Amino acid sequence: MSLSAKPLRLSTTQPDFEAQFTARLHWSAEQDDAIEQRVKDILADVRTRGDAAVLEYTARFDGLAAASMAELELTAAELKAAFDSLPAEQRGALQQAAARIRRYHEWQKTQGGETATYRDEDGTLLGQKVTPLDRVGIYVPGGKAAYPSSVLMNAIPAHVAGVGEIIMVVPTPKGEKNPLVLAAAHVAGVSRAFTLGGAQAIGALAYGTQTVPKVDKITGPGNAYVASAKKHVFGTVGIDMIAGPSEILVLADGSTPPEWVAMDLFSQAEHDELAQSILLCPDAAYIDAVQREIDRLLPTLPRAEIIAKSLNGRGALIHTRSMEEACDISNRIAPEHLEVSSRDPHQWEPLLRHAGAIFLGAYTSESLGDYCAGPNHVLPTSGTARFSGPLSVYDFQKRTSLIEVSEAGAQQLGRIASVLAHGEGLQAHARAAEMRLR
Amino acid sequence: MSLSAKPLRLSTTQPDFEAQFTARLHWSAEQDDAIEQRVKDILADVRTRGDAAVLEYTARFDGLAAASMAELELTAAELKAAFDSLPAEQRGALQQAAARIRRYHEWQKTQGGETATYRDEDGTLLGQKVTPLDRVGIYVPGGKAAYPSSVLMNAIPAHVAGVGEIIMVVPTPKGEKNPLVLAAAHVAGVSRAFTLGGAQAIGALAYGTQTVPKVDKITGPGNAYVASAKKHVFGTVGIDMIAGPSEILVLADGSTPPEWVAMDLFSQAEHDELAQSILLCPDAAYIDAVQREIDRLLPTLPRAEIIAKSLNGRGALIHTRSMEEACDISNRIAPEHLEVSSRDPHQWEPLLRHAGAIFLGAYTSESLGDYCAGPNHVLPTSGTARFSGPLSVYDFQKRTSLIEVSEAGAQQLGRIASVLAHGEGLQAHARAAEMRLR
Structure with a gap:
């Protein structure tokens, strides 16, 4: 089969641009009522019956039959053994990435993540006390999208914040464990880990069971059941955000090798058929060049089929009148990842108001940020960057006003x-x- | 009718303390399925039909028939006129409170609320860009619990953050407007205001209508319909928190005049029959003295009936073995308001891990914090101080990672x-x- 990937080609000057652009952006986070009802039932059952319910759902949904919850706990020794069994290159990469992520979040903690007070002229003391959460739960997806980097990105900020106990849950369908995920949990300082997933894992963390301790907040991405369950328990515990499909927007002035941009668009599209990759550029010839690189490079990639579906269904190459107009359109999208692939990225950065993360300059591929630049890769999707930001050390702390x-x-x-x-x-x-x- | 208020008297040494204590704390935030379904229907209708639906629900639920949405908009002139019509004392109090609240939140903005970056040894730039939200909605309850102070506490942090447009909604059942609420909107710099309430107001703000602009985030407390609607639109827009009944916990070493403590317990209880006032104290004679002041002062208060119901149904006077034990119990409760009514509050403050706001020392009555100390009075309830904090300037900003x-x-x-x-x-x-x- 010969694959081809043709992102929708648009120009802001075409008369139907608004309609086409809006249709391409459309993604509905609407809840599925059937999923919602099933999730509610699972949560209520876990709340009432605890471990027994969790064991049953794990057997039913993950094909993982366990006689007791103890079998579903990953010991510290098992996590360490997974780390030790990795090739040296992977061990080194995990540790170096963890060190950079830790350093960034330690810096972030100094930016408002510490107790501070002042006294006014009457001698009245005012301020805010910052304390870590006691215990948090981290949901790590299993199966085909099991990402060790997500373990680092969730657990390290919690650790830096000073959280007392970090409980990881990761589904292991049919008992299949991902050694990199276990190793990442070891590197990141996870306190306890369970091979649990789905709404039953969220319920166990939110309400506590005989075995799984009740947490104060749950972070981490998951499928539609997990997202619905997190929304449902919000209020009983804190949650981070509800994640939609991943997105990249590349704002290019034509100065970057077009193959770099093509590969950056691919790197988002390869996640998922619903992922969205968009290029905004005022240079039509450059857009043509990027399309040629897409055609040339696509067949060389193992995940070409997913990439093609994503780019054909949701991708777009948009010719703009100017870089300024490209910045305006980017603000309307409020993308999760925003690459400014320009010779002078600092000219455009001040114009960009809404994004999860901005990657400045040709050398800053999104993938460097995904793994090891330091800032968090858990970012707001589906335009929610209009009102929220990256997962952070602040998500694992809370403030208390002080008044004397x-x-x-x-x-x-x-x-x-x-x-x-x-x-x-x-x-x-x-x-x-x-x-x-x- | 002779009223009496006898908060449950407990001692941590009594054998059934745990059971009694847990039962008294119990409050369920469980959603009412019937309310949830009605809210969903209202939201879907507002989303589809916009202004027409909003007008219908406002007529039906608020008894306020309007021919067009224009009639439901409060003009800047009307807000100013409300302010001008107030007695000078009230005008002055609103302005002084606003000035103090503004000053505190301006200080807060300097604590992590500003863009910051650094470069590592390879010259890689990392950091976070902080920008205000474009447009926010503020829900202000109407009717019997219409609080101008809440207008200040929601709108001023948004203003300090630099939010472009602040849209206030406040229900005016049967068209009755509260001049103090309107005046507070004038003082706080609200951009536009509508006399709308309930789930229909939340829907209008979340989805936008022909008249009401779509916002990025909705803050502010409301009844069960409003809470359910906020939870439902979470994700489409940001929300602050889901508020439960208000709470005060007084930790007393016996050095404060007992009538002060009695009045502080009343000041929470007078909000609502479900409000919770708890005293923790290692001195049994002092607890007796507080009860005597409760008996003496109760008949002097206009809201005595609500106070009595709240204290009898949900209040508690708890004799502890020590102040240290009182601090431990306080941490289990994670109260919204925590008064440390002690000669040496700084001895105990470091032991207190979970609270919305801590009021240190005998002179710091919660009511000073409610109105004008400066920090926000919108605080996490029902134990959610375990994972969240006061409404803040940060709620009206968002962060974007910067990586070069x-x-x-x-x-x-x-x-x-x-x-x-x-x-x-x-x-x-x-x-x-x-x-x-x-």
Whole structure:
């Protein structure tokens, strides 16, 4: 079979651009009611019956029959053995990536991730105390999309934040374990790990079972069942975000070798048929060159079939009037990954308001960020970069306001509070303030 | 009718303490399936029919018949007129409270709320860009619990963050407008305001209608319909948190006048029959004294009936073995408001891990924090302080990772990324990194 990948070719000057562009972007995160009902039932069952329910669903959905939960726990020794069994090159790469990710998140912690206070002129102390969460759960997908890098990207920020206990769950369909995932858990400092997946794993973490400890927050991507379950338990525990298909947007001025851009588009498309790769460029000849590289390179890739489906179904090569217009369109998309493949990326960066991560300059391929540049690769998808950001050390901490009003301060503040409390009809609030007046 | 308020009296030494304590804390945030279904229907209808649906639901649920959406918009002139019509004392109190809240959130913005980057030894630039949201929606409850202070606490952090447009919605049942709420919107710099409430208001903000602009995030408390609607639209837009009944926990060493503590317990209980007020104290005689003040002061308060129901149904006075034990119990509760009513609050503060806000020392009544100390009064309830914190300037910003890998950096990082990408079976990722190798 000869494959071909022809992303939709658009120009912002064509009369139906808006309609075509909107249709291509469309992706619906709508919940499937049937999935939602099944997830609710599974969660309720896990909440009521605990381990027994978890064991049953694991046997049914993962084809993994275990007599007890103990069989589903991965010991620290097993994680270490997985690490030790890897080729030296992989061990080194995991450790180097972990070191860079750790260093970035340690820096991030210094940017607002630490307790700070000040005193005003009345001697009143105000500020925020920052403390790590006690215990978090990390969901790691199993099967065909088992990514050790996701273990690092979830567990290391939790570790840097100072989380007391990091519980990893990873489904192992038919008992098949991914040694790189286990090794990454060892490198990243996971406290306990269970071979559990799906809504039953989310339920076990959110409510706790006889064996799985209840956590305070659950992070990590998963399939539609996992996403629905996370949304359902939100409030009982914290969650990070609901992930949609992955996306890359390349903003190119034509100065980068077109084969680099073609491969960067592929690297997103190879994730998943629903993944979205878009090129924005003011140079039509360059777009042609990228398409030629797509044609040339596609057959050389093992995942060519997925890439072709993704690019044909959701990809786009968009000719813009200018780089400025390309930046405007990028802001409308609010992409997860945004490459600025330009000789002068700092000219365009200030114009880019909404993105999960911005990769500046030709050498910054998204894949370097995915694995080891340091910043987190868990990023907002489907336009949610309009209101949210990367997974971070802050996701594994929480803030508590600190207020210490001096006697002098209470005289000032008490009068204001009293007036406003009476205005709201809350007299006990007012009296509590008035009692502190001299 | 003679009212009495007897919070449950417990001692940590009594044999059934755990059972009694757990039962008293119990509050279920479980969704009501009937409410959920109605909310889903309303949201779907608002999404499809826009203004027409919003007008219908507003007529039906708020008894407010309007011929067009224009009638439901509060103009800037109307907000200003409401402010101008207030007594000077209220105008002054609103402005002073706003100034203090603004100042605190401006300080907060300097704690991680600004773009920052660094370069590593290879010249690779890493960091995070912080930008405000474009447009947010603020839900302000109407009717009996219409709080102008909540307008300040939601709108000012958004304003300080630099949000482009702040859209307020507030239900006005039967058209009754609260002048203090309108005045607060004027003081806080709300961009547009609509007299809308319930799930229909959340739907209008999340999806946009012909008249109401679509926002990026919705914050603010509301009833069960509003909470359910916010949870439902989460993902389409950002939301702040799902609020449960309000709570105060007072940790007392017996050094504060007992009438102050009694009034502080009242000030939470007067909100709502489901509100929870708890005292933890190692001094049994002091607890007796607080109960005597409760008995003495209760009849003097206009909201005595609500206070009595709240304290009788959900309140507790708990005698602990020590202040240390009181701190442990406080951490289990993770209260929204935590008063450390002690001569030496800084002795205990380091032991307190989970709380929305900590009020240190006898002069720091919760009510001062509610109105004008400066930090936000929108705080995590129902134990969610285990994983979340106060509403903040950060809720109205988002972060974007910045990565610029130098040519030298790409040589280092490319090798690591290539090994890991091959390990994950993502060859296009590997090739994209390898192409950048010299």
